[in-house]
Amino acid sequence: MxxxxxxxxxxxxxxxxxxxxxxxxxxxxxxxxxxxxxxxxxxxxxxxxxxxxxxxxxxxxxxxxxxxxxxxxxxxxxxxxxxxxxxxxxxxxxxxxxxxxxxxxxxxxxxxxxxxxxxxxxxxxxxxxxxxxxxxxxxxxxxxxxxxxxxxxxxxxxxxxxxxxxxxxxxxxxxxxxxxxxxxxxxxxxxxxxxxxxxxxxxxxxxxxxxxxxxxMSKGATKLKYSYYDKKEIIRQCPLNKTVEDSKLLDLIQQNKLLSIHSSEPTLNDIFIEVTGRGLQ
Amino acid sequence: MMVSKKALLNSFKQFMVQIYKDAMLILLCIAPLLAGSVFKFGIPFAQELIYEYFGLTKLFVPYYLLFDLLLGSLTPLLYCFAAAYVVLGEIDDGISGYLSVTPLGKRGYLISRLGFPAVISFVVSIVLMMVFSLSDFALPYIVGIALSSNLLGIIEALLVVSLSSNRVEGMAVSKLTGLFFLGLPVPFFVEGSIQYLVFFLPSFWLAKFAIEKELLFLLTGVLVSLVWIFMLNKKFNRKINK
The missing domain is CATH 3.40.50.300 (P-loop containing nucleotide triphosphate hydrolases)
Incomplete structure (x- = not known):
């Protein structure tokens, strides 16, 4: 067209x-x-x-x-x-x-x-x-x-x-x-x-x-963010496709000690900034 | 490029609706008729009074032709200003740019906003000059004057729409465009080749044609007008594309 x-x-x-x-x-x-x-x-x-x-x-x-x-x-x-x-x-x-x-x-x-x-x-x-x-x-x-x-x-x-x-x-x-x-x-x-x-x-x-x-997808895999308490709140993240390799995360799950857990994908805006080196105005 | 007839006619109809809805523009359209009556009856009457009181027999008589030229130029001046005023409103509202990307196109828009009013003003100019002129003119001669003065009207309209960004500025610029009519009295009052200093004013060639009755002056005036129209049209096109 x-x-x-x-x-x-x-x-x-x-x-x-x-x-x-x-x-x-x-x-x-x-x-x-x-x-x-x-x-x-x-x-x-x-x-x-x-x-x-x-x-x-x-x-x-x-x-x-x-x-x-x-x-x-x-x-x-x-x-x-x-x-x-x-x-x-x-x-x-x-x-x-x-x-x-x-x-x-x-x-x-x-x-x-x-x-x-x-x-x-x-x-x-x-x-x-x-x-x-x-x-x-x-x-x-x-x-x-x-x-x-x-x-x-x-x-x-x-x-x-x-x-x-x-x-x-x-x-x-x-x-x-x-x-x-x-x-x-x-x-x-x-x-x-x-x-x-x-x-x-x-x-x-x-x-x-x-x-x-x-x-x-080409610019960044989805990540998993989680937090737990160890004298203070600690936030960590790992790639979603490698959660099994994160022993800390597995321990926390087994001990039921996670405070929060969620996946986070880059947005189109993040990709735009990464590709162009600037944001939209 | 062919312009859709339907689009042209409907666009012109919309233009007339806008004129009809604005009392000032209606007044502008009937003003040449009032001016014609004043010129036809007022000036000879004033001449008579001057003769009666001061014994001057020919104070105005040598300038009857100039009055006729003013009358001939008044209709395009006012009609084209009314058209320019409508276009300015449409530029303000973003409509001019939009109409350019419809089957009307840029060319059709200009024809319906400046071309058609110029044709109407051409006919009205001829009729008014036949009815109200103080000199005796042959029809082809009147047609020549109407043609030249209408090109001047188009120049005025393009100047207003190209140089002003809103209706208030348009009013101010329209007063400035009066300078374009300053060429009219030059051949009446300035003798010798120095008068050609204002060669770039189409109104000068209009007056030369009226006085000398030489076709060459008419053609030169048309050529000078077309150069102005070409340049201003380019500027206007850039403006509506913004």
Whole structure:
């Protein structure tokens, strides 16, 4: 669905995006992760045809993005991080207008409103909406024309846990319908939960690319942490696959003297810091 | 690249809804009609009064053509400002950038926001000049003036949307764009080749065309305007891609 080869781009004489290669298959959720200014938005602008003076190749839905015509957008849905809505119009009028720009058959707007919990607010003017409501409206605006490829930029940002859960369920539902989804996020938990594969982008380059599970497993085995009392509380740890070799642990179990015991896996965030040498901001 | 007709028309309809919902913009759209009436009846009346009280027979008469040019330029100036004002609001709300990634596209967005209003203003300019001008003009001559002044209007709109980041700044920049119309009186008041110092102002070539009735001046004005439009369009494109 998306194929990027030897992609390079620069705003100035200094290269900004350099030597980027990846492929995203139909029905896959692919995450761009990286600190602010790493090049995620620029990459998204290249893929969506907003930046055309790049070198290399960026094929989206069988079209080289710099050579796209406006029909290209019939099959692309974008959810920008900041809502782009007419504040003086109602939510329903907004969707009616944005939907009127497409030649495709639109999805049932009322159903979309109900899905994101805006069923009773669709005739309210957008300026009366809270930040979270605007985010949800912006999200369904991207789904309205039933696109094959969705670009979602921080889709759960500013949402309460319940609405965030609903949003993630809808994203997974879209994936199961065969939609290809590019997710740009700072939220490692969302990325680990939703993405089939993620790319760590730092300084305009892809530093690592794999499934969240493989990234976690390749960089550190799960550990077992336990504590016991010996004049004071002592905490120890050993690799989960070598517990049998830890005689102290075996003794403590036999003597029933453990104070606590739990396994601890590295998170995607730990892996990101390890791979890139910096955290997400 | 083909722009979807449906997207273009619906985008323009949305533009008109925004004009309709803003009393200031409606007023801007009818202002040229009011100005035309004042020019047509007020200026000859003032000339008569001046003759009656001061015995001056031709105080305004030599400048009737300049008044006509002002009238011809007023419609694009105000219509294109109204369009720029709508675009600024859409930039504020992130809508301009979003519309660029719909089947409307960047080109369609510009056509529906600046192109269509310019066409309407072109027609209104011609009608107003036919009805209200103080000089006798042949139709092709009026069309030439309307064409040049509408290119000036597009330059004004692009200046406003490229240089300002919100509606308040847009108001200030629109006043500055008035400088672009300073070329109009130059051929009337400055003699000799020194007047060509303002060659970069399309309004100068508009006035030269109106006075000399030479097609070359019209074409030069169109060329200078297109250079401005090309440069400002590049700047505007960069802005909506941010």
């Amino acid at each position: 998306i194929k990027v080869e030897n992609l390079e781009f620069s705003y100035t004489k200094k290269p900004f995006i350099k030597d980027i290669n990846f492929e995203v298959k139909k029905g896959e959720i692919f995450g761009f992760l990286g600190p602010s200014g790493a090049g995620k938005s620029t990459l998204q602008k290249i893929l969506t045809g907003l930046i055309t003076n790049y070198s290399g190749s960026a094929i989206v839905n069988h079209t080289e993005s710099k050579n796209h015509d406006d029909r290209f957008y019939e099959n692309i849905g974008l959810d920008f991080e900041f809502p782009s809505l007419y504040e003086k119009l109602t939510a329903r009028q907004n969707l009616k207008f944005f939907g009127s720009l497409y030649n495709k058959k639109l999805r049932d707007t009322e159903e979309l409103f109900h899905k994101v919990g805006l069923g009773y607010d669709m005739d309210k003017k957008v300026f009366e909406y809270s930040k979270g409501m605007k985010s949800r409206l912006n999200f369904i605006k991207a789904l309205l024309h039933d696109p094959d490829i969705l670009f979602l930029d921080e889709p759960t940002s500013g949402l309460d846990p319940s609405n965030s859960r609903d949003m993630k369920n809808i994203i997974l539902e879209e994936k199961h319908k065969g939609k290809t989804i590019i997710l740009t996020t700072h939220n490692m938990n969302d990325a680990a939960e939703l993405c089939d594969r993620v790319a760590f982008i730092v300084d305009g380059r892809v530093k690592a690319l794999d499934t969240p599970h493989n990234l976690i």
